[in-house]
Amino acid sequence: MSARIPLSEPTFGTEEEELLLQAVRSGYVSSVGPLVGAFEEEFAAAVGSRYAVACSSGTAALHLALLAVGVQPGDDVLVSDLTFIASANPARYCRAEVGLVDAETDTWNLNCAEVVAELHRRARRGVDQPGAIVAVHVLGQPADLAELIDVCHQLGVSLIEDAAEALGASWTSGPLAGRQVGTVGRVGCFSFNGNKVITSGGGGMVVTDEPELARDVRHLATQARLPGVAYRHDQVGYNYRLTNIAAAVGLAQLRRLPELLSARRLVADRYDELLGSEAGVQLPPDLPWAARSSWLYSVLLADPATREAVRLALDAAGVEARPIWPALRTQDPYRDSIVLGGQTALDIAARGLSLPSSAQLRPADQQRTVDVVRSTLARLRG
Numbered sequence: 114m115s116a117r118i119p120l121s122e123p124t125f126g127t128e129e130e131e132l133l134l135q136a137v138r139s140g141y142v143s144s145v146g147p148l149v150g151a152f153e154e155e156f157a158a159a160v161g162s163r164y165a166v167a168c169s170s171g172t173a174a175l176h177l178a179l180l181a182v183g184v185q186p187g188d189d190v191l192v193s194d195l196t197f198i199a200s201a202n203p204a205r206y207c208r209a210e211v212g213l214v215d216a217e218t219d220t221w222n223l224n225c226a227e228v229v230a231e232l233h234r235r236a237r238r239g240v241d242q243p244g245a246i247v248a249v250h251v252l253g254q255p256a257d258l259a260e261l262i263d264v265c266h267q268l269g270v271s272l273i274e275d276a277a278e279a280l281g282a283s284w285t286s287g288p289l290a291g292r293q294v295g296t297v298g299r300v301g302c303f304s305f306n307g308n309k310v311i312t313s314g315g316g317g318m319v320v321t322d323e324p325e326l327a328r329d330v331r332h333l334a335t336q337a338r339l340p341g342v343a344y345r346h347d348q349v350g351y352n353y354r355l356t357n358i359a360a361a362v363g364l365a366q367l368r369r370l371p372e373l374l375s376a377r378r379l380v381a382d383r384y385d386e387l388l389g390s391e392a393g394v395q396l397p398p399d400l401p402w403a404a405r406s407s408w409l410y411s412v413l414l415a416d417p418a419t420r421e422a423v424r425l426a427l428d429a430a431g432v433e434a435r436p437i438w439p440a441l442r443t444q445d446p447y448r449d450s451i452v453l454g455g456q457t458a459l460d461i462a463a464r465g466l467s468l469p470s471s472a473q474l475r476p477a478d479q480q481r482t483v484d485v486v487r488s489t490l491a492r493l494r495g
């Protein structure tokens with residue numbers, strides 16, 4: 114019996130051990146510490162943003178981003194429907210309403226044409242614009258944001274990119290060519306949870322080119338504490354800063370980002386090759402105008418029953434595969450949300466399956482995974 118193949122596990126080496134030891138020995142453990150600043154500086158440089166503020170999770174990053182762009186109770190925030198629930202929850206922390214945007218078939222990301230039409234419709238009718246739009250780069254595939262960005266500028270709407278799954282992905286042609294995800298909206302948010310492209314154990318980053326936004330995010334993340342020794346606070350803030358210990362691991366991982374990204378790309382390319390000829394499998398988006406970051410390699414199967422049969426067969430063979438998240442409109446807290454667009458998110462959610470995608474996934478384990486997918490589909494065909 115071979116070892117179980119996990120969905121996505123981190124890759125650690127001596128770099129992480131050394132920096133972690135340095136952090137522990139330095140005595141700086143919590144959010145005052147030199148490695149937090151170093152992590153922020155190197156992260157900003159790596160993605161091509163002016164400012165980066167490290168925080169305790171990707172969810173906290175999104176919450177801070179919404180607060181910083183001024184989302185108020187009663188505003189509405191438009192969010193991708195096909196995503197992990199943490200993309201939407203922070204809007205509710207702000208007591209804003211969530212409007213969901215259906216996915217598009219090409220990218221699995223929010224349908225930007227629907228959003229553009231909605232913003233124009235509101236402008237014509239003189240209705241309030243959304244407090245913010247949270248566009249998720251789902252599974253590492255960049256969203257097609259160019260036109261939406263222009264319209265957001267025109268109409269004064271704040272675009273927040275949820276790039277939690279997409280660190281290192283970029284646009285390669287069109288108006289956004291050369292830009293990395295997270296850097297084209299007003300604010301971009303990243304996650305360093307254990308299963309993401311890089312990890313700090315747990316953590317997140319807010320990036321922006323606007324100095325006032327960066328300052329506000331940093332202030333809100335540190336209990337809105339004013340400088341000085343007097344414990345003075347000018348608002349209700351949060352304890353959302355990243356610790357120096359976590360920054361040590363995050364910084365070591367960041368320094369290995371090119372290596373980790375190319376390892377994941379190799380995994381994705383191998384899946385493309387091994388599964389490309391399998392009629393019952395639709396490969397994930399990989400569009401000519403973008404370079405994806407290949408977070409969880411996810412395929413579409415013919416129907417929900419086939420998806421479940423393949424998942425169970427993989428599980429029995431010791432391979433961890435997972436359904437893509439249910440669309441948010443089907444999750445209890447979001448059942449009453451309005452939805453822009455149609456049923457695409459429901460369709461992808463019903464048929465999507467994420468396959469093992471760790472950077473260090475061995476070719477033999479990948480072959481084993483693909484063999485189980487193929488033999489199950491052959492068995493189902495009868």
Ligand SMILES: *Cc1c(COP(=O)(O)O)cnc(C)c1O
Nearest residue numbers: 170171172197199200277304306
């Ligand atoms: C992981 C994730 C988050 C939340 O990040 P945490 O660090 O786990 O809080 C938010 N949005 C998306 C799309 C994610 O995948």
